[in-house]
Amino acid sequence: MLKYIWKDYKADFKGRLKYAYLHTHSWIYFFVYLPLICSWDIHSLGAAAAWLLWFEAVMLAEMYPNYMSKAMYLCPLSRQQRREYLIKGYLLKVGICMASFWILFVPLILLGKAEPLETLGVFVFYVSFVVMVNVHTKYEKNIPNKDAYMGYYSVWRLIGYVVNLMGIVLFYSVWDAQSSALWEYIGIGMGMITTVICSIIMVIRYLPRIIERNVDYENCDRGYFGIGDSYENHHSNARNYGNL
Amino acid sequence: MLKVSHVSKKFQGFCLKDVDFYLPKGYICGVFGPNGSGKTTLLNLIMKLYRADKGEIFIDGTDLCQDERGCKEQLGVVLNEDIFPDNMTLTENADMLGKYYRNYDRRLLEDYCERFFLPLNRKCGKLSKGEKLKYQFAFALSHQPKLLLLDEPTANFDPEFRTEFLKIITEFVSDGEHSVLLATHILEDLQQVGDYFLFLEKGEVTFAMERSRLEDSYRMVLGENYKLKLLKPDRVVYAEYGKEMGKALVRHSAYAVYDKEVTVTVPSLEEIMYFTVKAGGSRGKSKTPTQDFI
Numbered sequence: 001m002l003k004y005i006w007k008d009y010k011a012d013f014k015g016r017l018k019y020a021y022l023h024t025h026s027w028i029y030f031f032v033y034l035p036l037i038c039s040w041d042i043h044s045l046g047a048a049a050a051w052l053l054w055f056e057a058v059m060l061a062e063m064y065p066n067y068m069s070k071a072m073y074l075c076p077l078s079r080q081q082r083r084e085y086l087i088k089g090y091l092l093k094v095g096i097c098m099a100s101f102w103i104l105f106v107p108l109i110l111l112g113k114a115e116p117l118e119t120l121g122v123f124v125f126y127v128s129f130v131v132m133v134n135v136h137t138k139y140e141k142n143i144p145n146k147d148a149y150m151g152y153y154s155v156w157r158l159i160g161y162v163v164n165l166m167g168i169v170l171f172y173s174v175w176d177a178q179s180s181a182l183w184e185y186i187g188i189g190m191g192m193i194t195t196v197i198c199s200i201i202m203v204i205r206y207l208p209r210i211i212e213r214n215v216d217y218e219n220c221d222r223g224y225f226g227i228g229d230s231y232e233n234h235h236s237n238a239r240n241y242g243n244l
Numbered sequence: 245m246l247k248v249s250h251v252s253k254k255f256q257g258f259c260l261k262d263v264d265f266y267l268p269k270g271y272i273c274g275v276f277g278p279n280g281s282g283k284t285t286l287l288n289l290i291m292k293l294y295r296a297d298k299g300e301i302f303i304d305g306t307d308l309c310q311d312e313r314g315c316k317e318q319l320g321v322v323l324n325e326d327i328f329p330d331n332m333t334l335t336e337n338a339d340m341l342g343k344y345y346r347n348y349d350r351r352l353l354e355d356y357c358e359r360f361f362l363p364l365n366r367k368c369g370k371l372s373k374g375e376k377l378k379y380q381f382a383f384a385l386s387h388q389p390k391l392l393l394l395d396e397p398t399a400n401f402d403p404e405f406r407t408e409f410l411k412i413i414t415e416f417v418s419d420g421e422h423s424v425l426l427a428t429h430i431l432e433d434l435q436q437v438g439d440y441f442l443f444l445e446k447g448e449v450t451f452a453m454e455r456s457r458l459e460d461s462y463r464m465v466l467g468e469n470y471k472l473k474l475l476k477p478d479r480v481v482y483a484e485y486g487k488e489m490g491k492a493l494v495r496h497s498a499y500a501v502y503d504k505e506v507t508v509t510v511p512s513l514e515e516i517m518y519f520t521v522k523a524g525g526s527r528g529k530s531k532t533p534t535q536d537f538i
Contacts, residue, residue, distance in 0.1 A: 004343060011340045015331030071327040073293055075344040076316035217293040 001081065005089050009064060016063035046114040047172045049104045050122050054129060054168075056100055060093050061133045066210050073217040086211045090134055097130040118175055124192050125168045128199040132160045135202040137210045153206050160198030167191025245269045245391055245423040251289055251299030260285050260447040263299070267440060269390075270420035272413060274434035275427040276513065277444035278521050283427040286444065287395050290425070291321060304390055317346060320384030324396040326376055328383075330369030337368055338383050345387035353386035360405070374400040381409070385416075392416060392424045398433050410437050431513040443517065445524055459510050463496040467506030474503065482523035493519035 009016075066086050077085065101123060108114035135157075170191060174184045213219045246267040253260040260282040267273045275283050288294040290301055292312050301308040303315040328337045334357060335350075342348035357364050360378040362371070371379060377397050384392060392413065398406050413424050414437055428434060434441065441458055443450045453461065462481070465472060469490045472483050479500070483492035493511060494500075502508045511519075 007343070008340055011332060011336055012329050015329050018331065069327070069329065070293075070323075070325075071341055074291060074316070074319075074321050074327070075341055076313045076346075077344060078313045081313070216295070218295060 001084050002088050002092065005085060005092055009089075009092070013063075017059075020059050020062035045108055046105075046118055046122065046175075049108060049114070050126070050168060050172070053097070053101055053104060053126055057097050057126070057130045057133050060096060061136050064089060064093060066090055066134070066137045066207075067214045067220060068217075070217065079215055082215045083211060086214055090207065090211070093134050094130050098127070101126055121171055121175070121188070121192075122168070125164055125171065125195060128160070128192075128195040129164045132157065132164070132195075132199040132202045135207045135210065137214060153202075156198055156201050156206075160195060160202060163191055163198065164195040167195055245271075245304055246273075246290070246425065247300075247302040248286075248290070249300045249302070251286075251296045251301060253285060253289060253294060253297050258282070258285075258447060260289070263444075263449055265440075265442055265449065265452040267423050267425060269423055270417050271439040272417055272424040272426060272437050273440040273442060274431075274438035274513075275425060275442045275444065276429070276431055276434060276517060277450075278517070280446075281444040282447040283444055284395055285447075287393050287425070287427055290393060291319060292316065317387075318390040320387065320389030320392045322377060322380045322384050322392070322394045322397045324377070324399065326368075327380065328368045328376070331367060333365050333367055334362060334379055335364045337379075338386065341383070342387060347388040349386055349388065352388070353382055356382035356385055360408075374402060374405070377401065378405065381412075385412075390422050392422070392426075394424065394426045394428075396428050396430075397426075398428055398430050406433065413437060431517065435513050438513075441513065443520065445521060450520055450524075458516075460498075461496055462511050462516055463494050463500070463502075464491060464509045464511040464515055465494055465502065465506050466491045466509070467503065471503050471506050482519040484519075484522070493523075 066089065068082065068085065072085075073082075105114055105119045105122070109116060109119060167188065168191075170184065171188050174188060248263055248265050251260070251263045258280070263282075263286060265273075275286065277283055285294065289296050290303075290308070292308055292315070303318050306314050306318075308315045328341075332340070335353075338348075338350065338353050342350065342353070354364060357379070360375075360382055362375060362379055362382065368376065368379070377400050381394075381397065394413075398409060401409055410433060413426070416422050417424055426434065426438070438455060440452070440454050442452045451458070451461075465475065466489065468488060469485045472480075472485070472490045472492050475483075475492060475494060479494045481493040481495065484490055493515060
């Protein structure tokens with residue numbers, strides 16, 4: 001299945017890249033992270049690498065949200081296989097990000113441009129971010145009364161993103177500074193713990209729901225999961241090109 | 245080939261009720277009905293895009309719920325919408341989805357694309373609506389399904405290809421091992437190729453019967469208004485009166501007797517649909533629940 005997913009991702013890469021490029025969500029990160037990380041210390045290669053990795057994670061999450069195209073639902077796949085497709089697709093994206101991290105940071109360590117402790121710190125923030133940002137689906141906007149269904153999905157996600165961003169920025173500011181105050185180390189620690197907790201909550205609480213919902217076309221097409229369902233909603237769904 | 249057994253599906257504001265029919269191998273079944281009658285919902289249920297609230301669907305003897313994968317192997321689908329990514333070429337698209345089918349044959353796809361004048365290296369996004377449907381049709385045939393599900397495909401075909409399309413589906417069922425379920429508004433096509441007809445109205449099956457029985461079940465009566473009014477009311481499905489002349493769709497039987505001054509013809513599918521829908525509208529519900537299941 002992983003081979004098929006890889007082939008699917010590869011085959012549609014250009015189209016997905018264009019989709020992510022046009023999707024403003026990705027570019028918010030591009031502009032927010034770029035000045036905040038790189039301007040802190042222009043000579044810090046680690047920070048620049050980190051920015052690249054964060055941007056890659058966002059792009060991948062936007063390019064391949066946890067959903068399947070209608071054609072895939074028509075293919076001979078059982079429900080279990082569709083679930084497997086979505087789960088492995090998620091793991092593949094996380095895996096690609098992890099691989100990219102080490103591909104960038106191992107040479108930096110070897111060249112003496114990044115320290116192992118720095119790499120470890122960035123890794124914690126990065127893993128948290130990657131697992132969190134990939135808990136994402138194309139059909140979120142179609143869920144009526146989203147928070148009622150998803151609990152406090154958007155709240156946790158927002159907290160996670162903001163803390164993660166502030167944490168990594170603080171981390172590099174402290175790392176590059178000649179001397180740092182105790183509160184700054186405490187801040188980094190707090191940021192790390194919070195971002196890890198947020199990512200764990202996102203993965204445990206929301207990822208299974210998103211996957212379960214996208215396993216069946218009916219839920220994606222009609223944009224509901226048993227709450228607020230109506231025939232009118234079906235027709236107001238901009239992505240529904242079908243008719244009754 | 246296809247058995248739909250007492251299938252119901254409820255949405256808020258719409259309900260597909262107790263659909264029950266059987267399509268044998270080697271036949272073409274036409275599904276028709278007005279907009280919102282549930283044709284696409286029925287097809288979505290057969291494609292397992294929707295889950296039925298009640299009832300069972302069997303494809304070539306296999307329960308769709310028990311073996312979704314096996315059933316979908318047997319299905320070739322043409323939908324009246326874009327289902328392939330626009331940025332990929334025809335070959336890339338077919339290879340991407342074809343790998344999930346056991347019987348996918350790329351050479352067969354190439355043959356059909358050549359026959360339909362579709363350039364394989366062109367991106368799907370560059371194709372016209374009609375060409376996209378032709379491509380869906382070529383892909384559907386390339387994995388050698390046993391049952392073709394076609395949801396209003398002909399509306400976007402040029403007249404030349406429409407003839408070719410009807411010829412292909414007739415060839416497809418000719419070996420007696422394949423079947424076609426064709427949902428369409430263009431009743432002219434159905435009239436040409438349909439062996440069985442399933443008429444849906446407001447989510448209910450108004451009738452499901454074979455061509456010969458359908459032709460024997462109804463008559464169109466044309467004549468002066470007062471002559472039409474003399475017809476037995478329980479036989480009249482619906483009558484439309486003009487200033488002097490009118491026409492009525494009536495239930496027919498071998499023993500039916502008509503006035504010599506009226507013209508009696510076999511109605512077209514379009515006439516049956518029009519008058520039955522009118523009857524349903526004027527009475528709140530159709531009075532022709534001829535549940536003669538195939």
